[in-house]
Amino acid sequence: MQALICGYYGKGNGGDEALLVSLLQMLPKKIKPIVLSNNPSQTRQRYGIETCPARSAFAILQAFQQSDIFIWGGGSLMQDVTSFASPFYYAALMGLAQQQGLKTVAWAQGIGPLKRPTTRWLTEQVLRGCTAVSVRDSQSATLVSQWDISPLIAPDPVWALESKPVQGLWDLPAPRVALNLRSHPQLTPQRLEVLTQALIDFQKATNAFILLVPFQASQDLAIARSISARLPQSHKIMTLDDPRELKGLFKGVEMTIGMRYHSLIMAGAEECRCFALSYDPKVSRLMQELNIPGWELAELPEDPNVISTAWLECYANGDALSSAQIHSLVDRALMHQELLKFVSDFETD
Template sequence: MIDAQGRIMQKLKNMKALLCGYYGKGNGGDEALLVSLLQMLPEDIQPIVLSGNPQETRKLYNVESCPRTSTFAVWQAIQKSDFFIWGGGSLMQDATSIASPIYYAGLMALAQQQGLKTIAWAQGIGPLNKSFSKWMTRNVLQGCSAVSVRDRASAKLLADWQMSPIIAPDPVWALESIAVDDILLASDVPKIAVTLRSHPLLTTKRLNSIAAALKAFQEQTSTHILLIPFQPEQDLAIAKTLHQVLENQSQIISLKDPRKLKGLFENVAMTIGMRLHSLIMAAAENSRCFALSYDPKVSQLMAEYQIPGWELSDLPEDTAKITQTWIDNYTNPNPLETATIKSIKDRALIHREVLLNGLQN
C-alpha cells in the first residue's frame, strides 16, 4: 500500500525544477545554499540550475545547468520546467543595486506567467529601500505556492504585507559536511579561521588594524591562521595581504566544494568572520565565533545566536584592544552548546518540508 508520502513522490516523478540564485559566481555561501537545496529537493525532481558558470556547476554537482544571463537559454529552461525555486540567500535587496531585485523578480514573474509553481525558499528579504523594489517583491511573493525565510526581520517585513511565511534557520546549518584533515598544515597547532571580504566599510586603515591585531594575536596564542577566501574574486587579495603579514604562521585555503568548506571548520578553534555563511558553518561545526558585521544579515545572526563581535564601522582604532578581545574570546570559549546546534540543524530542515508542500500544492 502506497502511503501519502509515496503518492506525492510518484506524482512528482520526472518533473523539473528551475533553481534560481546567485550560483556559479564563486561565492562559497551561495554554493552552500545550492547544495543544501539539492540535498533537500525530492530525489524524483530533476533540477535545472541557472548559473554564472554552467560548465562548472554541471561538473561539481552533476546537474543540468544553463547560463543565467542568456535570455534564450533561460526561456528554454522555463518552458521545460514545472517549478521555479528561488534558492536561498539575500536575492531581493537593493542596498547595492536595483538590478538584483529586477532580475530575480522578473524571472519569477515570468515563471508564474507561464504557469510554473513558484517557491521562495530560505530567503533573506531586504534591505529594500526603493518603493519599486518593495512592490516587485510583494507581488511575486504573493504568487508563490510556498515561502520560507531565514530570519525574523524578513518574517516581520512579510507580515507587514499580510503574508505568513515559514521561518527557519538558514539551511546551511543542516548542510552535510565532508572532513578535510588532509589539506591542513601544522595539524597539531590550534587553528583560527579568518574570512574577510572586500567592502567599503573594510577600509585600508581598518584592514591594517585587523592585520596588526591578528599578528599580535597569533604571536600570543601560538595558533595557526587559516585565511579562507569564500569568494576569491573579492576575498583573495585580502587573504594575500594578511598572509604577507603573518608569513609562515598562516595559509590560504580555497575550496570549491561547500561540503568540504563546511567540514574545514570542524578543525577550527575560533573563527573571525565577515562572511555570513562562514559564521554559520563555523558555529554548526562547534567553532567559537567572532563576527565583524558589514550587513544587517550578519548583525541579525549575531543577535539571534549571541555571537560576539563588532559592527565593522565600530571597529576599535586601538589594535591592542582588538587583540585582547580576540584573546579573551579564544581563552574563554562560549560556543553554542551541542544540544543547541542540533536543535538549530533540525529546525533548518523545516525548509525541506516547505519545498515538499510547495511542490505538491
C-alpha cells in the first residue's frame, strides 16, 4: 500500500521537517510513503524514502497513479495569510486525489486563518471529501465543525517526535538559553533592536551561554547573525538539519525564548522553560493552552529593561511543563497515529 504525502517539505523549515519525520514515525509499516518535496533529492537522502518533485505536474500525476492514499502531512497548509496561492495548491492536490478515488487524509492540520470566502469554501469542499480529518487545536476543530465535519482533535504530532542527542552540546558552558526569531513584518528593525538589547542585558545578569537557533535558514539565519555580532559574551549559532536533533537540543537548555510555533513545542516537550513572542494566532493559542508567558509581537514593550526583567523572572521562577503534562501531550499526540492506522485498515477492508 502506498501513500503520497504532501506538506511544506524540502524548504529547510525545521518545524515542517519535524512534522514529516513525526508522520513517518507514526505511519503503519504496511504503508510505503512517497513524499512530495521541494528538494526531492535532499529529502530522499535525509530520510531514506521515495520522493516526488512537488512542482512537477507530470511526476505528481504518476505518483497519484501508484498510490492508494493521499495525506496532507501536518501544519497550517490551508491558510491565506502568508500566501494566497498555497491553499489553492494544496486544495488542488487533495481534490485531484479524491477524483482519482484515493483515500484522503487531512492529518494534524492547523486550519486557518482563512480571511477570504473563496479559500474558506475551497477548504470546506476538500475536507468534506476526506476519509479522515485530524486537527491540532480547538480553534481549527471549531471552524471545521461549522461545516458538519467531526475531526479528531489531538496535540501537534511533534510532541511525540523521538529526539536525538546533539553532539558537543554538553561541552558548551552552562547554563544555556536558546533564542529563536524569524523574519516577519511584525519583527521590525526597531523591535529587533529592542530584543537584542534586552538579550544583552539578560546575558549580563545571568551569565548564560546563548544558543541562537535558526529553524529555517532563509528566514532566521540573518537575524541570528545580526544578534551574534552584538552579543559580548559567549554564544553560538546552532544550525541543525535533523529535526530529531533540533528537538534534542532543548534537552540541554534551561530556557527558550521562541517565536516559531515548533520551537516552543520542542522546548516544552524537553522540560525547558519557555517564553513566547507571538506573530501568529497558532502561537497565541499555544501560549493560552499551556500558560506560556510572553507577548504578542505587535505589543512588545519598547523598553529593553521591561523585556529583560520578564525574561529574568521566567528564568529564575518560571515553570517548565511537568512530566505528567508532557506525558499527556505525547499520549494524545499519538492519536494521530491511530488515525493513520484506521485509514490503512479501512483501505484493506
